[in-house]
Amino acid sequence: MINIPEPKSGLSAIVVAAVMAVPAQAYEEGPVTGGGTIEGKVIFRDTVPKRKIIPTKDIEVCGTPREEPLLRVGSDQGVESAVVYLAEVAKGKAWPALDKKPQIDNVKCRFVPEVQVIRAGGLDVVNSDPMLHNTHGYYGKRTAFNLALPNQGQRIPVELPRPGTVRIDCDAHGWMEGWVQAVDNPYYAITGADGKFSITNVPPGNYNLVATQLFTGPLQQSVVVAADKPTNLTIELKKQ
Numbered sequence: 001m002i003n004i005p006e007p008k009s010g011l012s013a014i015v016v017a018a019v020m021a022v023p024a025q026a027y028e029e030g031p032v033t034g035g036g037t038i039e040g041k042v043i044f045r046d047t048v049p050k051r052k053i054i055p056t057k058d059i060e061v062c063g064t065p066r067e068e069p070l071l072r073v074g075s076d077q078g079v080e081s082a083v084v085y086l087a088e089v090a091k092g093k094a095w096p097a098l099d100k101k102p103q104i105d106n107v108k109c110r111f112v113p114e115v116q117v118i119r120a121g122g123l124d125v126v127n128s129d130p131m132l133h134n135t136h137g138y139y140g141k142r143t144a145f146n147l148a149l150p151n152q153g154q155r156i157p158v159e160l161p162r163p164g165t166v167r168i169d170c171d172a173h174g175w176m177e178g179w180v181q182a183v184d185n186p187y188y189a190i191t192g193a194d195g196k197f198s199i200t201n202v203p204p205g206n207y208n209l210v211a212t213q214l215f216t217g218p219l220q221q222s223v224v225v226a227a228d229k230p231t232n233l234t235i236e237l238k239k240q
Contacts, residue, residue: 027185028091034227035093035201042084042195042211042235043077049215049239053175055109058131062109062173070215071237078195079237081115082213083181085188086199087220093201095119095186101157104168104178106133106149111168111178115214117190120163120182127154134171137180139164146171165212179214211235 049070055062072080103124105112125135127149137144137158144166145158160166163184170176181188189197204227212218216237225231 027089029094030091032093032201032203034204036204036225036227037198037200037230038084038086038202038209038223038225038233039198039230040196040233040235042079042082042191042197042213042237044071044073044079044216044237045077046239048073051175055173055175058109058129058173061129061131071213072193074194076194078193079191079213080193080195082191082195082197082211082237083115083117083188084191084197084199084209084211084235085117085181085183086185086202087208087210089185089187089207092203093186102180103155104135104180106135106170106176109170109173109176111170111176114178115181115190117181117183117188118160119186120160120184123158123160123180125149125156125158127152132172133176136169136171138167138169165214165218167214177214181212209233211237213237216240 050067051070052067054065101122101124102116102118103126105126105128107128125147127133130152132148132150134148136146144160147156149156160180160182163182166180166182168178168180187199187202189199191197202225204225207223207225208220209223210218210220217240219235219237223231
């Protein structure tokens with residue numbers, strides 16, 4: 001992040017304002033020559049923490065008290081549903097075709113999907129439950145959207161206009177939690193149950209790769225992609 005000192009004159013203020021107003025360069029789709037692959041595994045070696053969930057209302061839909069892990073880790077330490085992406089990629093492969101608009105649904109007092117990656121932009125918020133949900137999304141501590149959905153089958157479109165991690169809560173059912181990673185380029189993956197991921201057709205070059213999960217937060221590292229070759233990584237997430 002660039003720290004811009006406080007301007008000392010009117011002219012300086014105009015210059016600073018002009019610099020800060022310049023929008024980020026939009027991602028450009030184009031042919032990729034000699035694209036490489038970034039593949040690997042996200043792991044967590046520590047003890048997996050759990051949280052106690054005690055539904056206090058709408059129990060017939062939300063279920064009984066239970067314990068759930070704060071992240072899902074397999075017997076071989078692989079982290080399921082971690083997000084891995086490349087930051088600040090200006091040009092490369094085309095965005096994947098979508099068969100429908102991205103959505104997050106309230107289903108039996110859970111968010112479905114719990115984790116997803118979307119192109120920064122539109123998202124539908126849906127309520128499939130027969131009672132009120134209040135779905136609340138945050139960029140950090142700042143509200144991205146805050147919606148009351150009292151009706152079953154209700155669908156409300158929202159915009160996530162910039163890349164970033166958006167935490168999703170329900171103000172009516174405080175144990176509900178999910179997250180959306182909004183991105184500005186198509187170089188991303190979500191790990192499988194074994195913690196493995198693959199990002200394909202990456203233009204050769206140097207990149208900043210980010211691996212993140214809601215409990216651990218983001219981990220950033222540099223990665224070099226060679227033409228027509230795989231780059232293999234093991235990424236260890238740790239407690240914040």
